[in-house]
Amino acid sequence: MKSFYARFYPYIKDYYFFFFCAICASALNAGCTASATYLVKPVLDKIFTEKDAAMLLLLPALFVATYFGKSVGAYAQNFFVNYIGLDIVRKIREDVLAHMLRLDLEFFNKMRKGELIARITNDIGLVRAAVSNYFADFMRESLTIIGLLCVVIYQNPRLAFYSLVVLPLAVLPILIIIRHLKRISRKTQEKNSDITAKISEVFNNTEIIKANNGEQIELEHYKRENHHFFKLGIKATLIGGLNGPIMETLGAIAIGVVIFVGGSEVIAGNMTTGEFGSFTTALFMLYTPIKRVIGIITSFQDALVGGERIGQILDLRPSIIDGNTILQAPLQELSINNVHLHYDEVAALNGVSLAVKRNEIVALVGRSGSGKSSLVNMILRLYDPSSGEITINGTNIKHFTQKSLRDHITIVTQRIFIFHDTIAANVAYGQAIDEARVIESLKKAQAWEFVEACENGIYTMLDEFGANLSGGQRQRIAIARAIYRDCDVIIFDEATSALDIHTEEAVRESIDTIKKDKIIILIAHRPSTISLASRVYCLDNGIITDITTPQGFLARDEIRHNA
C-alpha cells in the first residue's frame, strides 16, 4: 500500500485543497451522525420519562438539522471525491499513454494491443477508486467511528469495553480474506486483459475470420476466457462476501453482551433507559462504519493490483535513447556502416554497409526475410543497430533528437495506416492542412482522380484502417502523405506493390520528378521501379551480396529466371 501511494502521490498532491474540502465534508457528515445518536438520550429521558413539553419541538428540530447537516456533508464529499478521482484518472491515462508512446517499437510488437487497452482503461479505473473514493470514504468512516466511539465511551466506559472487546477476533479471518482477494484480483485482471486482447484480435481480423468460417472457433475461445473470468468473479464474491457475516456475528455477540450487562445496570438503577438507548443506538451505528472500513480495505486489493500493473508499464524505459542535437537540413549523405541487428536470438542483419547521397535513388532488393525492412527501420531509429553505425552528414544518428531525425525522413510501408478522418487530414497527417498542397500531393501520387470523384473531395471521411478504399487507393493515399511531408529522405518499402501496372508506371514517374534534392531508398521487386535507382543493393540473409546497376541486376535476374 505504501508503494502504491508513493507511486501515485505526485498526482494526489495537486489536490490538497480538494481533499481538505472532502475531509471537512466528511467531518460534517460524521459529526452529524454522532450527534443524531446522542440526541436519542434527551428524546427518551426528557420527552418520554420527564414529559418535558418544551423539548417536544426543540429535539425534532435538532434531529432534522443534524440529518440536513449529514446530507450536505455527504453530498459535498461525493462531489469533491469524484472530482479528484476523475481528474486524477484523466492525468494518469494521459501520462501512461505518453509514456507508452516513448517506448520502443519492440514493446508494442511484444505486447498484445488488447492487454495495453485493458491496462490503460480498466487498471487505471481501479486506481481511481483508491486515490479518491477509498481515501475519502476511509476518512469519513474513520471519523464516524471516532465520533461514535466518543459517544459510546462517554456514555458508559465499562459497557463500551464489553461491546468492543470482540473486535480483535475479526482481525485474523479478515487478513486471510484480504490475502486471497489480492490473489484472485491479480488473476481477474490478467483474465480481463486476455478477454480485451481477444476482442481486439477478433475486431481487427473480421475479414479473415469470416472468410475462413472462423466465427465459431473465435466464439468458443471467447466463451472459454469469459467463463474463466466469471468463475474468478464468483470466487471473489464468495470470499469477499465473508466479511459481512463475520462482522455481523461478532456484532451480534457484542450486542448480546451489552443487553445483558447494560440491562442489568438499568434494572439495578445505575443507568437510565435513555442512556442505555443512546448507547445501543451509537453501538449499532458503530458497526456499520467498521464494516465499511473493512470493505474498503478488501476492495483496495483490486486497486493495488491495478496500480502494480500500471507501475510495470511506467517502470519500463526505452532502450532507444534520444540524442540532443537537432538534425538540420540539407541532408547531404546517409551512410550505413557495417551494421548488425539482432532481434533477441534472431540475427536479421550481419554487417551491412550502404551509402546514398542527395539527389540519388538507391534500390534495396532481396528475398522475403532478407532484412530489407529491418534496415530501413533502423534509419528511423525504430530499432538501434546491435553494432555498427548509421550516419547522416557524417554524424551518428544516435546523436540527433528522434523528433528532428523523423522530421527529415518519411517512409511508406507495406502496412498502410489510414486514420478515421478526412482524406485531407490523412494526407497532411501531423501537419496543418494546406488544401493546394494536399491536392498537389494527391495528383503526384496518382490519387487525385478517385479523390476528385468522391462527393466531398479531399474532405471525404475515411473509415478506420481505410476500409472504404481499395488496397491500391490506400497505398496512393500513403504515397501522397509521404510527398506532402516533403522530407529530405523518402523510403518506399514495397510502396507500389498493390498498384496496377499503369498506376505504378505513373507513380514511378512521380517519384522521378520529386527526387531532386532528396535521398530516396526504394525497396522494390518490380523491374520498372528498380530501374529508377542509380544503384541496386542485393540483400540476402542479412548480408549485402552485390552492389550493381539496375541493368546489371535485371539482366542477372532474367538469366536466373530463364535458368
Ligand SMILES: Nc1ncnc2c1ncn2[C@@H]1O[C@H](COP(=O)(O)OP(=O)(O)OP(=O)(O)O)[C@@H](O)[C@H]1O
Ligand atoms: N520485430 C521482430 N522481432 C523478431 N524478429 C523479427 C522482427 N522483425 C523481423 N524479424 C526477423 O528478421 C528477419 C528480417 O525481417 P525483415 O522484415 O527485415 O525482412 P524483409 O526483407 O523486409 O522481408 P519482407 O520482404 O517479407 O518484408 C526475418 O527473419 C524476420 O523473421
